[in-house]
Amino acid sequence: MFVRGSVSKAVRTGVCGRMFSSGPSPLLVSDPDPSFGPATSMNMFSAINDAMKLTLERDKTAVIFGEDVAFGGVFRCTMGLRDSFGAHRVFNTPLSEQGIAGFAIGLAAMGVTALAEIQFADYIFPAFDQIVNEAAKYRYRSGGMFDVGGLVFRTPSSAVGHGGHYHSQSPEAYFAHTPGLKVVTPRSAIEAKGLLLASIATRDPIIFLEPKILYRASVEQVPTGYYTIPLGKAQVVKTGSDVTVVGWGSQMHVLNRAVKMAEEKEGISCELIDLRTIMPWDRETVLNSVKKTGRLVVAHEAPVTNGFGSEIAAAMQEHAFLHLEAPVVRVCGYDTPFPLSHERFYVPDVLRCYEGISKAVHY
Template structure:
């Protein structure tokens, strides 16, 4: 045995001994996980989602939505967001023989379990793992879609979509245009988890929707709940344009609804008005909507009688200009909130368009409540993202101007 091997063995043994000693001396931490001895889930927690007025907890509440008229007489099943996404992909695979699901670890169920059971149900030639190469995953999907297949690709975290940026922006988005409409990659859908989780740090918390919203030829979609996730994902998979479908991972288990079990789609490019109001328009998407819901309730306690119109944008590209501007023309005030940094965030695009179209109806400066212009911090996350307090203060500024 060489001296180097002896040193390595001695070092490993010493580290193991020190680790055991530290564990024995460690002071127990009182937390919600202490009783079960289980770590917090990787997708984090989001308090208040279960009690949200926007969560459809019963069969009748779920099917009351006019957008679900096609399944109004069908069954519903209790699902969280990742189960609803899994159900959408199962339907896509069952109804389209050319459809394939692929990405890092998807054959094993995926990091967040979104593809659990699909490989066993549809075979490993249709649901399969890829090498750890986001550029390769996107390029492979473009090639599949160019040949007429339906490619449902997963980028494991939105933070890691940037190696695929060239493929998506310069190839997928421009394929139809540069061939004069002769070829396209409309069968491509890129799924990717996004957003803050409470402990993700700068490589597992980003919301990069604005990068892609600057690219003609792509569509960008972000759902807020299981019902929305299933319908919007099926629409994204079947849309004849490449779609980037960003899933707020903090909602994978936090949001639970009675979801129609049938096959249904929700419209892309169409916002949804969640609450009607006459004093202020508030726009958000994804997990931020639940923050805004609580912020509105907090503001209403300070300003009794405040009437707020809350809009879920749903599609970032194309976004529903008409719905937002019609609302602002009615209320005269606008607040936009998102988790991405403020500078060049998508709120800037919305604010500019509203200024151009609604200038004479505005009663106050447009409020943008966003994350700060820094890399996403770990221990300071709760100060970094726009929380209920910051959003409520923004509402108050808009109303008191």
């Protein structure tokens, strides 16, 4: 376990610099949609907090629970919510992920909007059976008579710079393999609030992965009101003509730097896509881009074997084979336990992603 506050301190003191670049550069940020109304400065953790606050205000059945959430949680995402809404709606649970998941499923089956926090994504595996064998199949096994709509598992995921093999994993592919679950991960504060509100509003169980290194990494003008970003719809962050580059979560900031490096050094025009939703993923947007560029690079922190990049590569080989000018390039973590002492070499950085882009273009 981390000492409380150590993660945010590490982010402030340069972990982001080691992961995202070798020099100073702003992270990839978004402009708020004017139609969403007035906006104010928020970072990702405060945007997530705001989304949950709005949910508690609008939905009187909504409850938030997990390990240490009553005082704000390790990353402070639930800070102030118990004081505002009471201990009967925001409360701590025993240190049992299986118990948290089972309790959440039971509440959701009774019509409650259950927002369960798993303290780190690495801790979700004791609850794996509950999530993939119960939550994911609840509607199907009852012939549609019952469901666990309104069930969201929030959990901090991905590398933070010093987490090692129990605090840095990216488990999205495990859950994307399970029919009945939706898997979502944001790259920024605006995206986090809109995607979380959309996840809460949908009537399917959701795994909402929050890249922990981004909680305090940047500030955006986030709309203060209620808004949603559609699930299952990728975003073309930057248009280009030579190669399609796909990522999600914190890897988007790495890819943004790599794309700029490729353009500056070699004049390569990159189309950058944020998948946003891992399952269901937006095959159409990626396919249309690959048909245009003829090349694809996918990057993620999870190990390369059976990482979700494999599914994207296979789908493009199946549906865009005659358009491809080069093999699909995957830039990923390695097939080893996540190494504490070599974390900066394990996580795909700007240079590795740039080399992947160059490899695809010059094949």
